[in-house]
Amino acid sequence: RSTDVHMTIGGDDVRATGSLHQPDTGALITNVDIEHKLSTDTGHALLHVPGITFGPNLQPEQLSRFTEGVVALVKGTVSGEGRINWSSDGEVMSTGDFSTAGMDLAAPFGPVTGLSTTMHFTNLLGMETAPHQIATISEINPGIPVDNGTITYQLLPNNLVRIERGEWPFMGGKLILHETVLNFGTPSP
Numbered sequence: 001r002s003t004d005v006h007m008t009i010g011g012d013d014v015r016a017t018g019s020l021h022q023p024d025t026g027a028l029i030t031n032v033d034i035e036h037k038l039s040t041d042t043g044h045a046l047l048h049v050p051g052i053t054f055g056p057n058l059q060p061e062q063l064s065r066f067t068e069g070v071v072a073l074v075k076g077t078v079s080g081e082g083r084i085n086w087s088s089d090g091e092v093m094s095t096g097d098f099s100t101a102g103m104d105l106a107a108p109f110g111p112v113t114g115l116s117t118t119m120h121f122t123n124l125l126g127m128e129t130a131p132h133q134i135a136t137i138s139e140i141n142p143g144i145p146v147d148n149g150t151i152t153y154q155l156l157p158n159n160l161v162r163i164e165r166g167e168w169p170f171m172g173g174k175l176i177l178h179e180t181v182l183n184f185g186t187p188s189p
Contacts, residue, residue, distance in 0.1 A: 012039045025058050030082075041088035049098065051079040066127050066159060069108070070184040076103030076115070082124045094124035102138075108184070114138025119155070129155040132164065140168075146175055159185035 005018035014036040020029050029052055036043030054060060054074040060067035080098030099118040106112075117135035122128055131154040139147050149168035156162055161184065166177030 012037055014038065014043075022058060022062055024062065027052065027058050029063065043086055045084040047082035047084070047096070049078065049080050049082070051077045053077045054103075064127075070159065071105045071107055073106040074103065075105070076100050078103075082121070084125065092125070094121070094126075096121040096124040110140060110142040112137055112140050121155075123157075126157060127155055127159075128157055129153075131162070146170055149175075151177070156181070159183070 001021050001023045002018045003021075005016060007014070007016040009015075014034075016034040017032065019031045021027060022029055028050065031048045031050070033046040033048075034043065052058070052063075054076055060071055060074055078098055078100045080096060082094065082096030082098075084092065084094040086092045097118060097120050101116040103115040104111075104113045105115065115135060115137050117133060119133050120130050122130050133153050133155075135151045135153065137149045137151065139145055140149060146168040149166060151166040152164040154162040154164065161182045163177055163180050163182065165179065166175075168175040
């Protein structure tokens with residue numbers, strides 16, 4: 001929801017700016033700057049996310065259905081920038097870079113504390129990233145708590161997450177998670 005959208009049409013250009021807020025909580029989600037050229041049917045939208053703070057009053061599923069069943073009880077802040085480009089042939093491309101530091105959450109494999117990562121999205125609208133994203137985790141507890149881990153990952157289409165490698169110090173050695181794909185999508189009927 002927005003209460004401050006400003007739109008101008010002049011010559012060949014349509015421009016709009018405004019801030020978007022989550023309707024139930026009023027939390028600022030993003031500031032948007034949109035430009036569209038009428039003669040070429042091309043344009044872009046710039047998304048500036050100064051900081052979405054998740055907690056008891058705001059959870060990711062209130063913003064995107066892609067997070068349902070993937071994360072819950074999220075505590076922490078996400079900030080970053082995104083860009084959506086469109087062309088007259090109907091092609092839409094979206095990219096972005098978003099970061100969090102010290103986030104806590106519940107995941108299907110157990111509680112996660114102290115998650116820090118910067119994600120480079122190659123398809124922001126489809127929630128897909130480039131390979132080799134790195135996350136550090138203070139603790140993850142899939143049944144046995146493990147501390148100070150590093151995971152290299154990639155978000156794939158259809159709520160798939162490719163874990164390239166995970167590594168934690170463990171009992172004088174290392175606990176290693178070899179490459180695997182986690183499916184957080186809806187099961188087929």
